Amino acid sequence: MNKSIRNAVITALLLLGLAAPAASQAADGPPPLPKAADGAKVKRFATGVGIPTQIAFSGRNAFISGAAEGPYKGGVFVVRPGAKKAVKVPGTPKSAFGIVARGGKVYVSSGRKVIVFSRFDGKKFRGHKAIFTGPKSFTGFSGLAIGPDRRLYAGVTLNQKYDNSADPSKYGNSVVSMKLDGKNVKVVSKGLRQPWMMTFAPGIKDPFVSVLGPDQPAGNGAPDLIVKARPGADFGFPSCTWLTEAACDGLTEPLVRLEAQPGPKDSLNQQSPMGIGAIGSKLYVALFSGTAEAGPQVMRMKTDGSGIKPFLTGFVAPVLSVSTHKGFVYAGDLTGSIYKVRG
Numbered sequence: 001m002n003k004s005i006r007n008a009v010i011t012a013l014l015l016l017g018l019a020a021p022a023a024s025q026a027a028d029g030p031p032p033l034p035k036a037a038d039g040a041k042v043k044r045f046a047t048g049v050g051i052p053t054q055i056a057f058s059g060r061n062a063f064i065s066g067a068a069e070g071p072y073k074g075g076v077f078v079v080r081p082g083a084k085k086a087v088k089v090p091g092t093p094k095s096a097f098g099i100v101a102r103g104g105k106v107y108v109s110s111g112r113k114v115i116v117f118s119r120f121d122g123k124k125f126r127g128h129k130a131i132f133t134g135p136k137s138f139t140g141f142s143g144l145a146i147g148p149d150r151r152l153y154a155g156v157t158l159n160q161k162y163d164n165s166a167d168p169s170k171y172g173n174s175v176v177s178m179k180l181d182g183k184n185v186k187v188v189s190k191g192l193r194q195p196w197m198m199t200f201a202p203g204i205k206d207p208f209v210s211v212l213g214p215d216q217p218a219g220n221g222a223p224d225l226i227v228k229a230r231p232g233a234d235f236g237f238p239s240c241t242w243l244t245e246a247a248c249d250g251l252t253e254p255l256v257r258l259e260a261q262p263g264p265k266d267s268l269n270q271q272s273p274m275g276i277g278a279i280g281s282k283l284y285v286a287l288f289s290g291t292a293e294a295g296p297q298v299m300r301m302k303t304d305g306s307g308i309k310p311f312l313t314g315f316v317a318p319v320l321s322v323s324t325h326k327g328f329v330y331a332g333d334l335t336g337s338i339y340k341v342r343g
Contacts, residue, residue, distance in 0.1 A: 030335075030337065031317070031337060032314065032316065033339065034313060034314040035312070035313055036312055037309065037311055037312070037313070038311075040341050040342050042339055042340070042341045043339065043340045044084070044338075045079070045084075045330060046062070046079040046083070046084055046085065047085060047086065047337050048077065048085045049064045049086050049338070050071070050073065050074075050334075051067040051068075051072050051320065051334065052064050052320055052332030052333075052336070053066065053096070053099075053274075054098050054100075054144070054197060054275065055099070055321060055323035055325075056100050056101040056106060056323070057323075058101035058104060058105075058120070059104070059120075060080075061078050061079065061080055062086075062325075063077070063078055063089075063099055063106050064076070064079065064086055064099070064321075064332070064338065065096035065097055065098060065099035065108060065109075066088075074094055075092045075095065076089045076092035076093070076099065076106070077089065078120075086338075089120075090123070091124055091125060091128065092125070093115070096108050097109045097141065097142055097143070097157075098141055100145055100152070102146050104119075106118070106120070107144055107146075109141035109144055109154060110140075111140050112133055112134040112136075113130045114130070114132040114144075114154070115131070116129050116130075131180075132178060132182035132185070134171075135170055138169060138171070139156065139157045139167070139169045140156075140157045141156060142156070142157050142194075142195060142196050142197065143155055143210075144198075145198045147205065149205070151177040152177060152179070153176070153177045153188065153207050153229075154175070154176055154178075155194075155198060156169075156170075156173070158172075158194040158212075159172070163215050163216045164193075164214040164220075164241075166238050173190060174187045174188070174191075174195070175192060175195050175198070175229040176188060188207075188229050188230075188233075189209075189229040189230060189231070189233040189234070191233075191234040191235040191236045191237045191251065192229075192235050193211060193237040193238070195209050195210075195229070196209070196274055197209070197210050197274060197276050197321075197322075198210070198229070199277050199278045199283070199324070201278035201281065202280060202281075204228075204303060206230045207229050208227070208228055208283055208303070209227050209276070210224070210225075210273035210274060210285060211226070211273070213260075214238075220241075220243070220268070222241040222243045223242055223257040223258055224258040224271055225255075225256065225257060225273075226258070226301075230252070234251055235251060235254060236248050236251035236252075242254060255304075256301065258270075258271040258273060258287070259271075261289075261291055261292040270289060271288075271289055271290060271291060272289045272318075273285050273287055274288050274319065275320060275321035275332070277324030277329065277330075279324050279327060279329070281303050283303055284300055284311060284322050284329050284331075285298065285299050285300075285301070286320060286321060286322040286331060287319065288320065294310050296318045296319045297310050297315065298310075298329065300343075312341065315333050316335065317333045317335045319331055320332050320333060321338075327342060328341065328343060329341050329343045
């Protein structure tokens with residue numbers, strides 16, 4: 001499991017006092033459903049993935065990437081039509097992070113590799129191929145998305161040794177793109193401490209990316225970001241964390257700064273944006289820790305950065321993933337549940 005998400009999971013559980021609710025669901029039954037701000041009906045789409053990071057839809061199947069940590073088993077899971085339980089697909093990695101589907105193929109980031117799976121027969125994939133394998137110094141990819149230019153986009157995971165300094169690893173602190181065969185890798189945008197997940201909105205050629213701010217020193221107050229990763233953009237990390245304007249002159253401005261929230265004993269807690277999806281001109285973002293008022297949530301905003309409001313609240317554990325499909329929002333939390341609601 002990526003060290004960034006491991007630290008985020010452990011820290012959030014301790015800070016929010018959510019370890020017991022997240023761990024006790026198996027004994028106490030399914031967790032209560034979150035509530036939609038507009039009153040839309042929320043359904044439990046599936047269970048069975050302890051740490052759901054991203055969801056992709058191919059045909060009538062939903063594929064979920066799951067990170068592995070401690071008792072949580074990772075890999076690629078499938079929710080078949082009519083099923084409520086996700087099951088691991090045999091022959092997939094022990095841990096998966098990003099996942100996206102196109103043309104019957106499922107692209108998965110796992111460690112230093114991007115693997116393409118194909119010919120799903122209802123139980124397993126009959127074909128697979130690693131289209132990209134990074135060097136030993138490469139930390140791996142986070143979320144995946146396919147752009148309107150038919151290129152695969154990915155965030156590069158952070159080596160935690162470089163929490164608030166430039167990561168010298170291959171493609172460190174950047175969003176990259178490559179052809180769908182894994183060739184012609186290009187840096188799209190740089191100066192991003194930890195680009196996490198990404199999505200494309202209709203009619204917009206650049207991806208929207210959730211970005212995690214520095215963890216150290218504790219309570220540093222630096223905001224998390226939502227950015228539009230345009231070609232050639234430089235968001236300034238590590239010299240600029242968008243905590244002070246003076247350090248960021250001449251750099252590409254983020255679409256949104258998610259300010260640190262007041263916590264116990266005058267501490268500052270980051271909101272930690274994770275999964276992100278789009279429906280029309282609206283973006284939906286999972287806030288792992290969330291706000292002081294509402295805790296973990298899925299927020300909704302416009303693609304121009306305005307109109308930020310809570311969309312789903314009432315989660316009993318941190319929210320990790322958000323994906324969108326055919327007008328619906330799918331959100332996964334640390335209870336291992338995936339929820340479905342119309343966006």
